Amino acid sequence: MIKFAKIALLVLLCATTAAGFLWLPPAAGPFRNQDLARIVVFHVPCAIVASVASAVASFFAIKYLWLRRSGDDVRSKVSFSLALLFWILTTATGAMFAKVQWGQFWSWDIKQTSILAMLMIDVAYFALRAVIDNPSKQAAAAAAYSIFAMITVPLLTYIFPNSTPNTLHPKQTKLDEQYSLILWTGAFGLTCVYFWMYQVHVAVEELSRRAAALRQTGKEPPPWFVTEVSPSS
Amino acid sequence: MPRRWTGGLIKKLNSPGSSDDALGDAQRQDTNDGFPDTVSSWCSCAVAVFANDIRSELRTRYAFGTVALFAITTIVMVSVALSTAAPKPDVSAAMLWVVLLFAALSGLARVFVREEEMGTANGLRLGAPPSAVFAGKLLFNLILVLAVEIISVPLFLGFLPVKIWNISLFTGVLIVGAAALASSSTFVAALIAQASSGKAALFTVVAFPVLMPLLFLCVQATNGALSQVASYQARGVSNLGMIGIYAVVMTTASFLLFEYVWND
Amino acid sequence: MVGALWYNGPMKAAVEIAGLSMAYGDRVLFSGISATLRSGTCTVVAGPNGAGKSTILRIVCGLQRPTAGAVKFRLDDNREEDPRNFRRRMLGYAGPDFSPYTELSGVENILFAARIRGMKLGSPKDLLKRVGLKPSRMDEPVGTYSSGMKQRVRLAMSILGDPPLLVWDEPTAMLDSAGRCVVETVLNDHLSRGGTLLIATNDAAEVDRWAHQKIEFARE
Numbered sequence: 240m241i242k243f244a245k246i247a248l249l250v251l252l253c254a255t256t257a258a259g260f261l262w263l264p265p266a267a268g269p270f271r272n273q274d275l276a277r278i279v280v281f282h283v284p285c286a287i288v289a290s291v292a293s294a295v296a297s298f299f300a301i302k303y304l305w306l307r308r309s310g311d312d313v314r315s316k317v318s319f320s321l322a323l324l325f326w327i328l329t330t331a332t333g334a335m336f337a338k339v340q341w342g343q344f345w346s347w348d349i350k351q352t353s354i355l356a357m358l359m360i361d362v363a364y365f366a367l368r369a370v371i372d373n374p375s376k377q378a379a380a381a382a383a384y385s386i387f388a389m390i391t392v393p394l395l396t397y398i399f400p401n402s403t404p405n406t407l408h409p410k411q412t413k414l415d416e417q418y419s420l421i422l423w424t425g426a427f428g429l430t431c432v433y434f435w436m437y438q439v440h441v442a443v444e445e446l447s448r449r450a451a452a453l454r455q456t457g458k459e460p461p462p463w464f465v466t467e468v469s470p471s472s
Numbered sequence: 473m474p475r476r477w478t479g480g481l482i483k484k485l486n487s488p489g490s491s492d493d494a495l496g497d498a499q500r501q502d503t504n505d506g507f508p509d510t511v512s513s514w515c516s517c518a519v520a521v522f523a524n525d526i527r528s529e530l531r532t533r534y535a536f537g538t539v540a541l542f543a544i545t546t547i548v549m550v551s552v553a554l555s556t557a558a559p560k561p562d563v564s565a566a567m568l569w570v571v572l573l574f575a576a577l578s579g580l581a582r583v584f585v586r587e588e589e590m591g592t593a594n595g596l597r598l599g600a601p602p603s604a605v606f607a608g609k610l611l612f613n614l615i616l617v618l619a620v621e622i623i624s625v626p627l628f629l630g631f632l633p634v635k636i637w638n639i640s641l642f643t644g645v646l647i648v649g650a651a652a653l654a655s656s657s658t659f660v661a662a663l664i665a666q667a668s669s670g671k672a673a674l675f676t677v678v679a680f681p682v683l684m685p686l687l688f689l690c691v692q693a694t695n696g697a698l699s700q701v702a703s704y705q706a707r708g709v710s711n712l713g714m715i716g717i718y719a720v721v722m723t724t725a726s727f728l729l730f731e732y733v734w735n736d
Numbered sequence: 737m738v739g740a741l742w743y744n745g746p747m748k749a750a751v752e753i754a755g756l757s758m759a760y761g762d763r764v765l766f767s768g769i770s771a772t773l774r775s776g777t778c779t780v781v782a783g784p785n786g787a788g789k790s791t792i793l794r795i796v797c798g799l800q801r802p803t804a805g806a807v808k809f810r811l812d813d814n815r816e817e818d819p820r821n822f823r824r825r826m827l828g829y830a831g832p833d834f835s836p837y838t839e840l841s842g843v844e845n846i847l848f849a850a851r852i853r854g855m856k857l858g859s860p861k862d863l864l865k866r867v868g869l870k871p872s873r874m875d876e877p878v879g880t881y882s883s884g885m886k887q888r889v890r891l892a893m894s895i896l897g898d899p900p901l902l903v904w905d906e907p908t909a910m911l912d913s914a915g916r917c918v919v920e921t922v923l924n925d926h927l928s929r930g931g932t933l934l935i936a937t938n939d940a941a942e943v944d945r946w947a948h949q950k951i952e953f954a955r956e
Contacts, residue, residue, distance in 0.1 A: 304729075304732045307801070352684075352688070355684075356681055356684050356685070359680065359681035359684070360681040360682075362677075363677055363678045363680070363681050366674060366677055366678060367663065367664070367667075367674070367678050370664075370667035370668065370669065370670050370671070370674055371666050371667050371668070372668050373666070373760075374760065375736060375801060376666045376736065377666075379732055379733055379736075380663045380666050380733055382732075383663060383729045383732055383733045384660070384663050384678065386725070386729060387659060387660075387682065387722075387725055387726070387729055388681055388682050390721060390722070390725050391681075391682055391684070391685050391718075391722075394685055394717075394718060394721065395684075395685050461766075461783070461784075461787055461953045461954050462953075462954050463766060463769055463783075463951060463952065463953050463954070464950070464951075464952045464954065465769075465770075465771045465949065465950070465951050465952075466949070466950045466952065467948070467949050468944075468947050468948065468949065468950055469948065470778070470944070470945055470946050470947055470948060513854040516851065516854070517851070517852045517853075517854065520848060520851040520852050521852065524837070524840075524848050527840070527844075528837065528839050528840070531839045531877075532839055590835060590837070590838065591833060591834060591835035592834075592835055592836070592837050594799055594829075594831075594833055594834040595834055595835075595836075595849060595893070596852065597798075597799060598797060598798070598799070598823065598824070598827070598829055598834070599824060599849055599852045599853045600824075600852040600853070601824070604852075735798065735801075736799065736800050736801040
């Protein structure tokens with residue numbers, strides 16, 4: 240059953256990608272390169288998945304700080320790494336379009352800035368994890384940092400745009416039916432891919448921890464005894 | 473009759489009080505169940521942590537000294553580099569905040585990193601409520617940032633050709649920006665203090681993503697204060713409001729999260 | 737003769753350790769340790785280096801979170817006290833992972849420790865005298881002290897306010913014979929007033945002399 244679903248997912252993604260290149264008509268509207276503008280059906284799904292991944296990671300970070308179960312820490316870490324992947328893809332597809340449309344790869348549009356902030360938070364998250372050795376401290380610090388840093392993201396995306404009314408990202412666009420179809424199908428497919436990758440990575444991480452524990456069973460901890468004595472003084 | 477707290481900070485800490493008991497063990501505090509857990513005891517704990525840091529600082533001059541020198545050097549460097557360029561207000565505003573940020577970041581981690589490295593952090597963990605510890609450290613960092621600004625800004629105004637058109641906006645951004653900077657950085661310092669090595673370099677890397685929106689807002693607000701254009705000034709004032717929001721949100725978040733990081 | 741207690745509360749405290757386990761990632765240090773530390777007794781944790789003696793003490797103090805298990809504190813041998821409140825006010829810890837501030841003097845360190853706990857201290861010098869610190873050095877920065885003097889300051893900070901539970905990790909480390917006498921005096925004093933002690937030590941003679949109860953890690 241699962242295998243069938245995976246094959247169906249593969250077919251769906253191939254079909255969506257192919258349709259995006261071959262079937263989708265050039266974008267109507269003030270675009271410099273109307274064929275390239277179709278990149279929106281790749282750019283937006285990546286952004287959606289990256290946001291979902293970041294949200295999942297934050298959820299598990301909060302859960303870890305609350306319950307202190309190492310499984311939650313594993314899930315948070317894996318989700319962050321996947322979020323990093325998808326944010327990079329989002330930035331890359333966005334930059335390709337930006338170069339053609341507005342003449343430069345980066346324009347400090349507020350959405351671009353907030354995605355840059357997300358990328359930097361993600362990288363700093365892993366840098367922080369790398370320097371703290373103690374596992375429980377590492378997990379707690381990473382979880383706290385992720386929550387703390389994520390708070391700035393809604394500040395960036397919703398509150399600050401009011402201060403800079405001119406943004407390059409379109410605020411309200413109407414998508415043609417064909418675009419909608421490809422975009423949302425792609426988003427669905429890509430989200431399924433994310434969950435698949437997430438489960439695999441989590442399983443691998445937990446298996447590797449268990450394997451390391453198995454390697455250690457040769458060395459049992461020394462037995463301990465509690466005895467009542469009376470002091471000789 | 474419960475004893476009242478008297479005021480005074482360093483004076484009190486330095487001079488022993490009166491003593492009823494010949495051997496001078498600590499006096500009875502309160503007559504309920506014996507444990508005064510009031511707001512005033514929390515406040516005096518936070519103030520004690522703060523005063524302790526100030527006193528250490530006055531004796532060793534470590535943080536203020538290095539941060540001040542760093543700020544002065546950087547401003548001179550920037551001014552020399554821009555001496556032939558006659559920068560516009562927006563460039564000057566940007567330079568000011570980059571210098572302030574780097575100078576502050578060089579010294580803001582000290583409050584927690586030094587405690588962990590010298591082995592004194594556990595004393596605080598054992599004896600003080602975590603939120604009071606954070607409050608005391610936050611206050612110290614706030615003073616540190618303000619001190620850096622007091623040193624840097626006059627130099628900056630002296631070296632670079634800027635004219636302040638809206639002085640209240642300019643000082644407002646400096647003060648509120650300092651508060652926002654101190655609160656975020658103190659929390660990140662608490663995180664980075666747990667690391668076993670590479671703390672100083674990593675502090676800047678980990679703190680910057682959080683400070684990015686603040687940098688953006690402060691530069692834009694300062695730009696408004698330095699320019700004649702009325703719309704820029706108005707935008708600067710609204711940015712100041714947002715810096716305030718940022719400061720409040722980040723301070724609240726830090727207080728809520730600190731305990732989870734401080735105690736294992 | 738020792739001074740009055742600073743809080744108007746009970747002096748007897750018992751500690752219940754139940755099912756304490758500690759694992760670092762995958763390496764299990766110990767598991768399932770259970771014991772009761774009754775008031776008026778001294779419990780000694782003994783065993784080879786690295787077995788986890790200090791870890792148990794740190795867990796009791798709240799400085800480290802165990803992988804499993806719980807520590808309960810009871811006053812007057814039946815009323816359970818909130819661990820955080822107990823650890824702040826009724827527990828005194830002295831160990832190698834806790835140092836006084838080197839730029840402050842011995843007196844200032846004591847005053848600071850009292851201040852953060854909300855205590856008003858009458859005469860810190862008497863407290864330092866009790867642990868045998870030379871009066872002439874009490875106002876000098878701790879950075880100038882020898883390691884034995886620093887250890888005395890640690891002990892003084894642990895008995896600040898006469899807490900009912902004392903947790904000492906290698907209390908006689910770096911102390912000369914006079915220092916060891918001081919430790920014995922304070923220890924016996926504390927026990928005679930019904931206080932509880934938890935000590936970790938490598939010294940077998942100390943284990944024999946002091947222990948009412950031993951938590952022992954067998955040698956591998």
